[in-house]
Amino acid sequence: MHICATKQDLRRVLAELRTTGTIGLVPTMGYLHDGHMSLVRAAQAENDHVVASIFVNPTQFGSAEDLEKYPRDMDRDLAMLRDAGVAAVFTPTPDIMYHPDAQTIVETTDLANKLMGALRPGHFRGVATVVTKLFNLFQPDRAYFGEKDYQQVAVIRTMVRDLDIPVDIRPIPTVREADGLAMSSRNARLSPDARAAAPILWQSFDMARDLVATGATSDEIKSAIWTMIDREPLARVETVDIQDAITLDPITGPIDRDIVILLAVTFDPVLLIDQCVIPAQKDLT
Numbered sequence: 001m002h003i004c005a006t007k008q009d010l011r012r013v014l015a016e017l018r019t020t021g022t023i024g025l026v027p028t029m030g031y032l033h034d035g036h037m038s039l040v041r042a043a044q045a046e047n048d049h050v051v052a053s054i055f056v057n058p059t060q061f062g063s064a065e066d067l068e069k070y071p072r073d074m075d076r077d078l079a080m081l082r083d084a085g086v087a088a089v090f091t092p093t094p095d096i097m098y099h100p101d102a103q104t105i106v107e108t109t110d111l112a113n114k115l116m117g118a119l120r121p122g123h124f125r126g127v128a129t130v131v132t133k134l135f136n137l138f139q140p141d142r143a144y145f146g147e148k149d150y151q152q153v154a155v156i157r158t159m160v161r162d163l164d165i166p167v168d169i170r171p172i173p174t175v176r177e178a179d180g181l182a183m184s185s186r187n188a189r190l191s192p193d194a195r196a197a198a199p200i201l202w203q204s205f206d207m208a209r210d211l212v213a214t215g216a217t218s219d220e221i222k223s224a225i226w227t228m229i230d231r232e233p234l235a236r237v238e239t240v241d242i243q244d245a246i247t248l249d250p251i252t253g254p255i256d257r258d259i260v261i262l263l264a265v266t267f268d269p270v271l272l273i274d275q276c277v278i279p280a281q282k283d284l285t
C-alpha cells in the first residue's frame, strides 16, 4: 500500500494506478471502524483500485477543543486499510492540505446552513471545501460516503452537481453495533454510562416507525422522539428534524412521502448524529 504524505506523491501514485483501471475513493478522518470498512468493501466491489484519505479536517470543526479531542490512531488505521487491500492512502497534515494564504471556500448556500448546518455554523462549508480539494487531487471515478451523515451526502451531491465535478457519489447504509448504535469514531469518546444509554437514538426510530404506521403527524412524531430521549438523564437533545427524504425540506402534517428523521443528541461532551429513512404509508400517498 502506498502511503502518500504529499500531494506530489499522491498524484504520482494515482497516475500509475489510473493506467490499469478505475479508482474508488473513501475519504475519512481516520479512527476507522467497520462503518468505514463497509465503504472500502463497497468501493472494492465497483472499482479496480480503492484509495483512501485520512485527514482530520480542521475547517469543519466548530471549536479547537472538539478538533483536539477527535480520536486518532494512524498506525492502526493504516494496518486496517493495508489488510483490506487498499492501494494508496493520502495522509496530509493541515499545512500540506491548505495553502497558508488559502482564500477559496465551497458552500452549498441553502443546504449548508439549515438543520445540522444551523447547529454547527461553518461545518458543511469546511466539508464541501475539503471534499472538493480531495476530488481535485484524486480525480476518482466514484467516491463513497456513509448515509449516517445524511445531510453531508446531500451537500456533496449538490456541490458535485453544481460544480460539474465528474465523480459518482455512492452513499452506503449505516453500519450499527448489535444494540443499534450507529458506528462512529466519536463513540470512542463516550463514557461507559453514555455508551450504554446511546442506543436510545435507535430505539426512538423504532417508535417513530410505529407512529408513522398509525398515521401520526410529523409534529406528533417529533414530540414523541424528543420526550423519549429527554427522559434519558445523560442525553441532551439538540435537534429532531423530520424532513422530505429527497429535498430535505421540512414536513408538516401527515406523512405523505418518504421522510428522513435527523437526530443530533449530546452525551456530554460528545455530539452524536443519526438518521433513519421511513417510507410513506401507501394509503396516504
Ligand code: PAF
Binding pocket: 027, 028, 029, 055, 057, 060, 127, 130, 131, 149, 152
Ligand atoms: O465524513 C467524514 O469523515 C468527513 O466529513 C469527510 C467527508 C472525510 C471530510 O472531511
